[in-house]
Amino acid sequence: MVAIQETELKQGIFNGIARAKGRSQSILVSEVHKIEHLDPVDFFAAGREKYLGERFFWKDPEGKLVLAGLGICGQIQSDQAADRFFHVEKEWKRFMDSALIINKYQRNGMGPTLFGGFSFDPQKQGTALWSKFPEALFQIPKYMLTLSNGEMFLTTNVICTHHDDLTLFEKVSRERQEVLSKAAMKQSFAQPKLKKMVEIEPEAWKQAITHVVKDLKQSELKKVVLARELRLHFDEEVQAERVLVNLLDHQNDSFTFVLESNNDCFIGASPERLVKKEGKSLYSACLAGSIARGNTPEEDDRLGSELLSDQKNLMEHQYVVEMIKEAMEETCNEVLLPEQPVLMKMKYIQHLYTPVIGKNRAGTSILHLVNRLHPTPALGGLPKQAAIEKIREMEQLDRGLYAAPVGWMDYQGNGEFAVAIRSGLIQGKEASLFAGCGVVADSNAESEYKETSIKFRPMLTALGGKIT
Ligand SMILES: C=C(O[C@@H]1C=C(C(=O)O)C=C[C@H]1O)C(=O)O
């Protein structure tokens, strides 16, 4: 079992309380410890009893960084459409301005770290489906495990107020020990049985595609992404841990994320980065244009080559490249990207992929970039505003956090956001899955329908179902 030396946290809380008294405001104390190896999923699962509904999980595709957060030490939310990015930024800065940070490791994703996401379109009328998630939802966890390049760290975050005394330290230290003892035990999670699968209005969806294709031929619109929903019914409550383990096993080269809010759970394995910031280095990705994987290596190669030279898919992709390049050039001195896309092969699907790298000019925050980039034409369309309005008008689906930015940022301003696709919302014994596709002037409703069916597969398989 992992035991932690207590002196630094005790001193930190002592100083935090003194600072809270001096300034008449609450103070965040954050302490980082290097710990022995733990399985991050076991850590996440250790929070089931006490912190259910207040947990998150993140893994980047290479597994260089894994985060698992338990409990809510602080939360930033917004239901305001206009300034939600700015609001999160401002509140986060307020926490950080007075925070006491004990962290001798100069690495990303530890110490005070914010995890959460934004909704796709705060101006679209929401439905009951996403009632547990505001337009922006970010958590500062009580306990956070960081797996950073193979080494493991535990961050403890505590809010100190002027009413507190050192019994706060005793409480936190007891609670933390409890979490670590539980995390040291392996747990198993049942695979619920899928009883029923309902495709929401597939025919109406195809008609919407045909309608949009007509619009694309008659207006300034070049691309619109339309998405649809699958509703699943199970014999028992679905536990996020089971789905998470399945995603990590079968979609390991994705961004894997879990964000709980109340009793609902948003979860997914996305191949698509929105933006990553590491010091001055910025990374983004253009991912659009899709084709199935082949059943044999030869068929797979043939499909890959077909995708690389298919005009409809190249067009779908090129719109994304143009927009991301332009957005990155606004804040970067130098933007590098290859001239031609390459293939990104996932388990069930292959995509056209263009990586983008930039050197950030001083002062641009990751949230500024998230705001500028979201939604890229891979998830919204082009021109941005007209496409969002078309989606608002034509799409039945309440996207909620689907296709929107989900990710983390730390107190040093580093962070990463993925585009939350290949995702689903678990609600007790039910779940909704989401999938969309880029509609351009050459699109055909039937093949876009098939493309979205493939895109449901990662989540559907993780939930124990399959598409025949
Ligand atoms: C919208 C989704 O995927 C996006 C649409 C793609 C396409 O239409 O070719 C490809 C990758 C993603 O940017 C989804 O998976 O739901």
Ligand SMILES: [Mg+2]
């Ligand atoms: Mg497509």
